[in-house]
Amino acid sequence: MIDLSFFIFLSSGLFLGWSLGANDAANIFGTAVTSRMLRFRTAAILCALFVIIGAVISGAGASHGLGKLGAVNALAGSFTVALSAGLTVYTMTIWGLPVSTTQAVVGGIIGWNLFSDSPTDLASLSQIAGTWVASPILGALFAWLIYLGLNGLINLTKPHLLWLDHWTRLGLVLAGVFGAYSLGANNIGNVMGVFVSSSPLQEIQIGELFALSGPQRLFLWGGIAIGAGVFFSRPVMTTIGKGIVPIGPLGGWVVVVSQALVLFIFSSTSLQQFVTGLGLPPIPLVPVSSSQAVVGAVCGIALARGIKGLRQIRWWELGKIAVGWISTPISAALICYVLLFIVQNVFEQQVFIGPSGSNAGLVP
Amino acid sequence: MADFKFSPFRTTRIVQSEIQEFLDAVSMAVLAYQEGMIAYLKEGWLVAAEEKLQQISSYESRGDNLRTHIGLTLYTEMLLPDTAGDVLSLLSDLDHLLDRMRGHFILLGIEKPEFPIDCNEAIIDFISHACSAMEHTVAAARIYFRDPKAVHDQIHKIHYHQEEAEKFLIRLLKSIFTGNYALERKCHLRDHLVHIDRLADQADETGDAIAIYAVKRSI
Numbered sequence: 001m002i003d004l005s006f007f008i009f010l011s012s013g014l015f016l017g018w019s020l021g022a023n024d025a026a027n028i029f030g031t032a033v034t035s036r037m038l039r040f041r042t043a044a045i046l047c048a049l050f051v052i053i054g055a056v057i058s059g060a061g062a063s064h065g066l067g068k069l070g071a072v073n074a075l076a077g078s079f080t081v082a083l084s085a086g087l088t089v090y091t092m093t094i095w096g097l098p099v100s101t102t103q104a105v106v107g108g109i110i111g112w113n114l115f116s117d118s119p120t121d122l123a124s125l126s127q128i129a130g131t132w133v134a135s136p137i138l139g140a141l142f143a144w145l146i147y148l149g150l151n152g153l154i155n156l157t158k159p160h161l162l163w164l165d166h167w168t169r170l171g172l173v174l175a176g177v178f179g180a181y182s183l184g185a186n187n188i189g190n191v192m193g194v195f196v197s198s199s200p201l202q203e204i205q206i207g208e209l210f211a212l213s214g215p216q217r218l219f220l221w222g223g224i225a226i227g228a229g230v231f232f233s234r235p236v237m238t239t240i241g242k243g244i245v246p247i248g249p250l251g252g253w254v255v256v257v258s259q260a261l262v263l264f265i266f267s268s269t270s271l272q273q274f275v276t277g278l279g280l281p282p283i284p285l286v287p288v289s290s291s292q293a294v295v296g297a298v299c300g301i302a303l304a305r306g307i308k309g310l311r312q313i314r315w316w317e318l319g320k321i322a323v324g325w326i327s328t329p330i331s332a333a334l335i336c337y338v339l340l341f342i343v344q345n346v347f348e349q350q351v352f353i354g355p356s357g358s359n360a361g362l363v364p
Numbered sequence: 365m366a367d368f369k370f371s372p373f374r375t376t377r378i379v380q381s382e383i384q385e386f387l388d389a390v391s392m393a394v395l396a397y398q399e400g401m402i403a404y405l406k407e408g409w410l411v412a413a414e415e416k417l418q419q420i421s422s423y424e425s426r427g428d429n430l431r432t433h434i435g436l437t438l439y440t441e442m443l444l445p446d447t448a449g450d451v452l453s454l455l456s457d458l459d460h461l462l463d464r465m466r467g468h469f470i471l472l473g474i475e476k477p478e479f480p481i482d483c484n485e486a487i488i489d490f491i492s493h494a495c496s497a498m499e500h501t502v503a504a505a506r507i508y509f510r511d512p513k514a515v516h517d518q519i520h521k522i523h524y525h526q527e528e529a530e531k532f533l534i535r536l537l538k539s540i541f542t543g544n545y546a547l548e549r550k551c552h553l554r555d556h557l558v559h560i561d562r563l564a565d566q567a568d569e570t571g572d573a574i575a576i577y578a579v580k581r582s583i
Contacts, residue, residue, distance in 0.1 A: 035446065158510045158511045159510075160380055160509050160510055161447065161451070161508070161509045161510075161581070162376050162379055162380050162509070163380075165447055166376050248446075248580070249446075
């Protein structure tokens with residue numbers, strides 16, 4: 001039987017998952033819902049279902065990558081890291097600053113490392129920071145390639161409007177499902193990654209063939225939290241279509257596929273093995289910002305449209321994202337450090353287990 | 365037991381052929397209108413003109429039914445709503461052309477205006493330009509469904525024929541109003557010529573709308 005206190009500590013991660021679902025689901029099914037080809041309810045059910053599947057089946061890769069930065073080894077510490085990330089996202093959103101949950105979580109872990117006097121693996125940190133820059137660039141590259149390919153295919157085959165529309169509708173649903181799966185697989189690391197080392201959950205057997213490992217049970221909870229958040233994403237979904245550059249349903253499909261590919265690349269262990277098998281350097285498996293991949297993809301479409309598209313890009317918005325790469329983790333690290341101090345000294349909770357074990361991290 | 369066959373593409377195929385049939389109906393109505401007008405100018409309201417009226421009426425009726433069915437299917441079963449709106453506006457504009465042609469031909473049969481014989485040649489050219497504008501509009505609509513970027517190739521032809529039709533209208537009105545006819549006859553003839561010119565104008569407006577729908581289709 002799991003202690004109730006586990007769920008109390010897990011609540012900050014679940015809240016982070018809920019807010020991630022409420023915000024990022026819009027990137028996946030926003031176009032399908034705003035163009036009224038899918039009812040919000042249908043989109044939300046599909047999105048929640050595949051987020052959970054992605055989190056449980058493929059969530060380990062990105063979550064493990066985040067763990068290399070710092071293995072938060074006490075439940076109260078994990079709670080505080082997730083809470084500080086949530087507070088950072090909330091505060092920066094209120095102030096209108098660009099923010100990513102991924103970057104806030106990384107900042108939180110660094111804050112915990114500083115507080116617990118654990119070393120921060122600079123190689124991992126630079127790898128993770130590199131993915132922040134790479135994800136919008138990759139998003140742009142994928143969108144640019146897919147857009148040009150799709151445009152060429154349409155010009156070549158000249159499909160009837162009705163058939164094009166038919167395939168677009170089907171494509172939006174399939175891309176949404178793929179996007180939801182990738183979001184679950186990649187971003188579950190943000191939500192539950194900091195709890196993996198401290199979680200008391202053990203493997204359970206369901207029936208004869210099916211088993212859920214401890215981390216997978218954790219990811220299932222996180223996935224459910226994200227899935228629950230999806231049902232609150234309606235206001236964000238209805239505004240997503242009116243973004244940086246005007247894009248139609250087909251453009252929306254390109255954005256969703258590009259974003260899903262970026263998230264998939266940074267969370268698929270099979271792909272990583274395939275790449276290393278080719279003698280190439282391994283792809284780092286870490287959570288990346290889906291919103292920034294979307295911004296990159298939209299810019300990729302604008303680039304593919306040539307000068308007219310370039311003029312439509314709000315370059316200032318891109319600059320603000322780059323500023324967020326620095327400001328978000330620093331803010332989260334500071335908030336986390338202060339909160340860890342409070343949790344440890346005011347609430348007398350063990351926020352880390354030191355090298356000697358047992359009582360470390362608690363005020364004597 | 366009902367024979368149930370699952371075919372997810374069936375509706376798309378049916379609507380595609382209905383749109384094709386609708387555009388054929390408009391195109392054939394334009395031909396019937398042109399031939400009917402020429403027959404009336406040459407022979408007066410005889411069997412040939414009456415036959416053409418029947419033809420135009422049957423095309424108009426078929427067009428109405430098709431448009432209603434296409435509209436219902438598009439909104440209830442398929443098409444992204446924005447595209448469905450554009451397609452229905454396009455079909456509605458073309459249906460309006462059908463209504464106008466039929467309306468004018470019915471009036472022609474009732475009022476039987478007496479066009480001056482020396483104006484016949486100019487009136488035939490005038491009708492020819494108005495009908496060409498409509499035909500190119502139907503062609504633009506067909507292209508819109510397949511290759512929106514090529515729509516522009518038809519639009520300038522529609523503009524050309526509309527402008528030519530307008531020149532003929534002015535020329536004919538000047539000729540009629542400077543001629544030695546009773547004022548009521550002049551006004552009567554003017555009304556019918558303006559009816560023909562409105563067809564060209566409507567075709568031109570529909571062409572402009574198609575150009576906008578085509579731009580909206582770019583991804």
